[in-house]
Amino acid sequence: MKKSNILNLIRYHSEKNEAGFRSEAYEIAREFDRAGDTQIAAYIMSLLSTADSMIPQSIESESPFLDRIVVETDMLLLPDSVKRDILGIVNAVNHRIGINKFLFEGPPGTGKTEAVKQLARILKRELFSVNTTVLVDSKLGQTAKNVAALFKEIEGFSCPERVLVLFDEIDALALDRTNPNDLREMGRATTEVLKGLDGLNANIMLVATTNLFKYFDRALTRRFDFVVDFDCYTQEDLMAIAERMLAKYLSKVDLATHDIRLFKKLMRLMEKIPHPGELQNLIKTSVAFSDPRDGSDYFRRLFRAICEGKEKSAEELKMAGFTVREIGILLQKSKSGVGRELLADKEAE
Secondary structure, eight states: OOHHHHHHHHHHHHTTOHHHHHHHHHHHHHHHHHTTOHHHHHHHHHHHHHTOOOOOOOOOOOOTTEEEEOOOOOOOOOOHHHHHHHHHHHHHHHHTSSOOEEEEEOSTTSSHHHHHHHHHHHTTOEEEEEOHHHHOOSSTTHHHHHHHHHHHHHHTOSOGGGEEEEETTGGGTOOOTTOTTSOHHHHHHHHHHHHHHHTOOTTSEEEEEESOGGGSOHHHHTTSSEEEEOOOOOHHHHHHHHHHHHHHHHTTSTTOOOOHHHHHHHHTTSSSOOOHHHHHHHHHHHHHTSOTTOTTHHHHHHHHHHTTTOOOOHHHHHHTTOOHHHHHHHHTOOHHHHHHHHHHHHHHO
16 A cells, blocks of 8 residues: 555545545555455455445336345455455446456355345445246246346346346356257247347446356356356365354354354364355354353354264264363363263273
8 A cells, every 4th residue: 555545545534525535445455456465455345335325326126027135234254266356346347348247156155145245235236136936937938038028127227337136046047058958948048148148238237146157058158257156165264254253143142152262173073164154054053042141052052063963972072182171061061070981981992
């Protein structure tokens, strides 16, 4: 960050120039991103979007194919590589050079839809989700007609620069037209999607998501300006995300014990830490269902969920690296009781 950035921030603040202040702050975020400090860049972007008091006016739409989505502020837990791509998308859209169609691909629970919500918040756009259950119709030829009507509705927005359209699980329509098992009806629908993307207003931002990228129609893939792969979490990424999730939920609970060392050992009991969607549910329910009178109860609930109800002995836990104190917490026994059990196991060998 340059001295001029700091001086400009102070000047814009003193002049109460909100637009100038935000523009300078976004430029600082881009500088950090270019320097490789992606986490700082993402943090600045998050602060700016959270502090944004300029709520866009309502965009009217009575289309049966589009649902307005309320965007709520929450932490975005993504690997650094995806954060860089998300920040790049923000830059690309703000440059207004016609890059406006993006595809997010990866398994369920990897944060694709949540990332779209965050983009809508950062870019101050109203978010609309395509209702594919209404689009797909059993009548011959009707699905393709519905897709054409959908894109006509999208093109009809009076303020296209303030719209973000989410085409969640677009694979429901984007089947491979060369696949002999594909239905002719869905092939027609895919063709209409291709037409709609080709004619999309450059000011309208569209993000599609898919869990089945490898089965995608290649012609459709080429219609997107950029594809983001969300299936790139390392176990270290997931451990860091798990810690942040735990801190978030424990902050809402009284008397809970925050023992990060024990938590990490529990996470390592899993052969593979799951993606954020499943991980969040695991941690959230363990904390939510815990006994408020027992600050360690969530550890036991988490332990049982990870072990899927299968009992583990004190000796097995010791072999896994748990201390006598930690074993006592998980098995709800005193340290002396755990010690006696371990001694008995050793004598029995």
